[in-house]
Amino acid sequence: MFPATSRRFVQAVGLVTVLLSLSACSTKKEKPKAKPAVPVAVATAARKDVPVQLKAIGNIEPFNSVAIKSQVNGQIAKVHFKDGSDVQQGALLVTLQPESFQAALNQSEAALARDLAQARFAREQAERYRQLVAEGIVTKDQYDQLRTNAESAAAAVAADRAAIANARIQLNYCYIRSPISGRTGNLSLQLGNLVKANDLTLVTVNQISPIYATFSIPERSLPEVKKAMAERALKIEAIVPNDPNGKETGTISFLDNAVNAATGTIRLKGVFANADRKLWPGQFVDVVMTLGLRRDAVVVPTQAVQVGQQGQYVYVVKPDKTAEMRPVTVAAEQGGESIIEKGVAPGETVVVSGQLRLTPGAKVELPSSQKGTEKRP
Template sequence: MRIRRALTGAFLAFVLVAGGIAGWRLLAEPAAGAQDRKGPEPPVTVVLAAAEARDVPVWRSGLGSVQAFQTVTVRARVDGQLDDVAFTEGQQVRQGDLLARIDPRPFQASLDQAVAQKARDEAQLANARLDLQRYQTLSRTEGASRQQLDTQRAQVAQLEATVQSDAASIDNARTQLDYTRITAPLSGRLGVRLVDAGNIVHAADTNGLVVIAQLHPIALLFTLPQDDLAAVLRRQREAVGAQPDATPEGGPREPPSNGLPVQALARDGRVLSEGRLLLADNRIDPASGTVQLKAAFPNLDDALWPGQLVSARLLLETRRGAVTIPAAAVQRGQEGPFAYVLKPDQSVELRKLRLGPQAEGSAVVDEGLAAGEQVVTDGLHRLRPGARVKPAGAQARR
């Protein structure tokens, strides 16, 4: 009886197991068939761009402010009443142009007095010389003592010195008279008039009459990080050595034709003016770790104005025939920058890159990519090495 029950239980267990296996096969076969009918994963739609070889300018950018190339505060050099103001505010003047006149009559009188004094002393000198000749004649016949002769010689020498002093007084009086005509010490644009005609002006006045600013050329002071200084100095020496320095003695009046190119940019990125680098300051600011540089611009169209804040861009070099790709194609991982490159079978591979400078939305590729190869610029988040892709807008392959 017990044996029969055991056999019956074993038989029922076998039936249940066999039924479960059969049911699993029935459920698995349709799923497998559906998977077979689905086929491989569809290609990922991406945007591609071709790597191209072109000349790439390498810029260094910083903030700067415009200042006049030279600035002079015109002051009176003698005291007197300001008779006339001969300029208009904001006028462009040339060196030597008349700006104002101080009442010249007191200075003319001083000059006339010095001339008269010299004439009187010259007359006395002439008479003293005649007396010296008489004493010399008398001394030969002992008609005059040697003491008289020596005294007369001293009198002549004293009067000669007096005449020389008179000549110096005349020169000084003439100079003071010339100072009553106030002229422009340099070419430039005048500012606001600081003194009106009729006022008494003094040589000790600190405000002056007007300020002249040289705007053609004009200067731009800007800063760059100290890490760029060595490269800038090296390139500047190469640029200056390639062309003769035409800077006139006594300071430049025109921007140099050599030196690294510099652009002044507006806030919206427009190029306002182009000039040349003059120099780098002889010290680095330890507080900011930057160095100040100075550039000169012709500024013939008055695009730059003293006190204006601009962005400065210095052309350090131009990379000839550099391979470039859009900056959007560059990805960064634990092993450095990389890009997805299209292969002939319409799949992508991960390519490690060694990058150069980046500017204007493009990246220079020093190693890892050749001109003409295509890289993915959009749709990167769904890619993996070996994934099949379809360019955006292209017909899907069947």
């Protein structure tokens, strides 16, 4: 009996020992595995002079635009230009049937010749009677009557001359000329059609060299623009989208006299030589206005700047190859670069790709081509 009791005791002690060993093993904490380094692309913050620019969407307008209309009633006898062609100032565009106007001019000239003869006779007769009145042969009333007739005839001559001048003007209106040099549009009425005075526009001529670009900027930018305009002629660039050669340089020629209260913007206009005719009326362009130069500015690639709940930030790669989240203040963005006003020093390395996988303090892995670019202490 004693031996059986001893066996059970030994078995109980062994079971307790095993349970204590298992309990001790379960309380031991496993060491956390190290997180792998996050592959990223980086760039170095640089210090350089950056132009201060304003950008806007502009609309191209002709330097001058004239709607050509007939000033007399008539029938189109001849068209002297092709639609969409270049014309010079004074070039003949359309001729109306001139016969009726030529006849009116001839009639006025004939009336002048008749009245000149009558005026000459009346003047000579009045002169004879003036001498007879002095001699007492005729009465003064007779002389006054003849003198009045002479003056009336002279007035008729003046009226005839005015009628001739008007007839010549009307005849000249049959020959419709371009008042400016430019490019014609589409002719609305063709050969043989009747036109009325000051009715339909026959054709529109646009002057496109030089040419205008009209655009608007926020009113908060007005003080900078006014200051820059007071110092010098403000340069402006018009860039045609999707055209690598569609860039033209000009100057600001107009600043509106009031801010649009509905939109909070103010209208400006730039003038361009447009010698190569890269700009075309009605076209939309990207307008870049250079106000000045920001010297020794700190710049980073724009893709390095991220936006979080606390505002804008960048990830800076420290010498131990860990990422530091750094709040930044961005002054402006242009040309794919952000001007950093506060938060990053020149020479520091910032992450430009792979930020979504980063957390503050995370290890980073640089591409082999960029290893060694991080700032050394």
